[in-house]
Amino acid sequence: MFQDPARLWDVPGYRNTGTVFFYDREVLKAEYLNQVAITRFQRMTNLRALIEDFDYTKFGLLKHPSDYLKSTLAWNGDSAHEQDSSIAALAMDILWHLVLHDRYTINFSYGDKELFWLAYELAHLPYFFSPWANTDAATPGNLEKHPDTICGGLAQWMPLPHEKSVLLHINGGYIFNPYEKHDIYSMQNASARTQELLASAPEYVSKQRTRSKALTKPEDKSNPDGYWPQECLFKRGSEAMRPQDVESIQRRIRAAVAIARLQQREIVIDAAKDP
Structure with a gap:
């Protein structure tokens, strides 16, 4: 967030x-x-x-x-x-x-x-959708392989028409998760895991836009555009995240790893207390 x-x-x-x-x-x-x-x-x-x-x-x-x-x-x-x-x-x-x-x-x-x-x-009650389409947070390799097609965690813009490129949140716990496959014992080296997460953290998202028809059919091996997972926003372009948003992700990664270290330490202490 x-x-x-x-x-x-x-x-x-x-x-x-x-x-x-x-x-x-x-x-x-x-x-x-x-x-x-x-x-x-x-x-x-x-x-x-x-x-x-x-x-x-x-x-x-x-x-x-x-x-x-x-x-x-x-x-x-x-x-x-x-x-x-x-x-x-x-x-x-x-x-x-x-x-x-x-x-x-x-x-x-x-x-x-x-x-x-x-x-x-x-219920015939009024409701409001954001004026912006969803966006995606880039994963490693996106910009090098296909900079106009971002594949990653679903993200949303602040739902105000006058606010340009202001992210609200990314639905991507994987970005901050200190543990691989949710295994609490998988983090053996906190410093190395921190650097790994920082290196994989998104710095780009797909371009801000309004909702429109998809530009290709996903997960279709016969598609002349190639096989694209539905998580990819095909040919929607890319833009850099604001520096303060990138820094926010980096702070959260470091905080998540620090909490994980405390959690692992408490597990060791609790195990030592058992008769």
């Missing part, structure tokens, strides 16, 4: 709707929201099936998909995902119904990510 999360309470979209949602990657695959199902003897995507079959009467509602929904990439068959489940304020009764019922009959969401905005959509 690069910003005080309390700043989100002052985002106009939050003040107007009580929500701030963030976009996931544009993934041109026929799965989740974009997977085709048979509903009422018709072929339609899971998102359209959910809107068609939702139990509106249980909540005193009518089926009335919003203009925003109809404009989304997922509704138009251009993405398997819409939301990155980062920050949310929720219509809890409909969210509860989605969690307990609809997600088991229609496989529309990878984990929890689509539940939040869809709860608001189905």
